[in-house]
Amino acid sequence: MASTFLFRNAGKTIPLVAVIVLAVMLISGIVAMIDSIPLSIRTIYRYSQQMVGITPRGDPAQTPIIRDRIEKEAPVPLERVMVCRATGAQVRSIVGKWPFVVLGLAREDMTYYLDRMGSRGINGRLPETGKAEALISEPVARNLGLRKGSLLLGPVQDGAYSPEEVRVVGIADTDEWLMFTPIEYQRAHHFPPIDVLLVFAENLPDQAKLDNWAVKAFKGERAQVFVYQELERDTQDMFKILYKILNVVIATLVLVITLMMAMLMNIYQSQRLPEYGLLQALGYTRRQLLSRAFGETLVVVVGGWVLGLLVAYSLLLVVRAQLMTPQAFALDPLDRMAFIYTIPIPVAILAAGALTVWSRFRRFDPVSVVERRLV
């Protein structure tokens, strides 16, 4: 009978469901958009998951010493240790520009690196040895709006300086974010004159073990270690305060929505007192009526929540397709955290609804209804 009432009184049911749908949509939308920032960080710098970067500190002559130690002491089999140079460029995110490293690599190292990153091919070619040429990956091209022949680095490029114009000659078909130039070009034109080591474990599952070892082994030494886990940790720390603020905002939203819903439900339950009074007079027990009223509330709240999740998911899909993907911004329409944040809505509304129904039934006299003193 609960569903009968809800379906045959769509004028009353739909506004209740709509409020919940909007609330769920709003909260999951906000959380998913905020989550897209750390997700972007993880996506853009994910390439570093596949290796550990080690750079000497204060003395460029340390590089071969560090290399020697790694090759002797690494706790896992190594597949490759490559020397590279690095210069900076920028990529765009929804919160502004972020730094991104342009790796200077030998041609054979570029090939290895692309294989390691699961590249499915190159649209164009690899940069020629020593030339002012660059290879970028497909997400980078989308993000910066670059094509073959576009300028990646140059004398007048803010945040992507190079004394010569470095143009894109190839776009790698991979989901990882990459920018390569020939190591000889960087040695000839870029500062500082330091060779950096990139160390790849033979088996990808061993990479984290190698990373941890490197962090411990070079602690206090004249070397700086760059590992993906540190990026993860830094990202989490960076967003801790933001998430605290988000919790306060969402708690306030839930409170406002719950109060509003409780008021609406109170009005609707008041309108239905004649019905409950009649049924109680006919012989339906308080427990039966309470469970019926609670069942209806449950259907509205859970239905609204599920519908809200579906609508939110659909909208996030549209936002991703229309706004984010064309610029390679990351957004997860199935963000687990975004949906977890919506759980307080049905729980709080259900509690408020149950309380409203219970308080209505507590001192309820069916005779006053059948005698029309309450109608």
Added chain:
Amino acid sequence: MIEARGAALLYHDHGREVYACRDIGLRVSEGEFLGILGPSGSGKSSLLYMLSGLKTPTSGQVLVDGIDLASLGDEARSRLRLERFGFVFQHPHLLGYLTALENVVLGASGSGDRLVEAENRLSRLGLGDKMHRLPHELSGGERQRVCVARALMGSPEAIFADEPTAALDHANGHAVVDMLRQERGGGALVMVTHDPSMLDGADRIVTLVDGCLGEAAVAARPGIEPGTC
């Protein structure tokens, strides 16, 4: 079957004690048509609600098959009303979002084929072609007939009718009473009214004045019992 022993119902109205009924001694036998007659405000409805377990006497007892209703819990009293009693109220209270048929089904508990019985009841009351209509699509008389059909569901042992003709014209009122009389089977019918003409065919009529079973208001009629107060 149903017996009131010194039953009274006391209200508090702005700090003042008001008796709706007092010292009621009355017995309703199986299959009996009992009329309760009295002017407006005499406590007829309160007496009916006490006899049917909708109100608990503030003193005295109401017994059903020897069991004091006050000794039963809220759930047990509700079950008793649904399984053994039927009700017709002054106003044709129906759930507006349910059809006539669905409203009638509400009148009995879960056992048996309630839908078939409800269809039969409505057909016998002349509403066979309107059973799928919503209450607002029915006239006042038709709505009250739906209420009668609902009260008859499950062949209750007693039907309590509280001024069931008050909201109807004379002809419709008589039709409703006739239906209650004819269709109740072996069940008792306890009907409250202020209109003596509606009690034609009653086995017994008692009068109520100021909450007391009092002197016969229509003493000329045979079978009217004066009460004591």
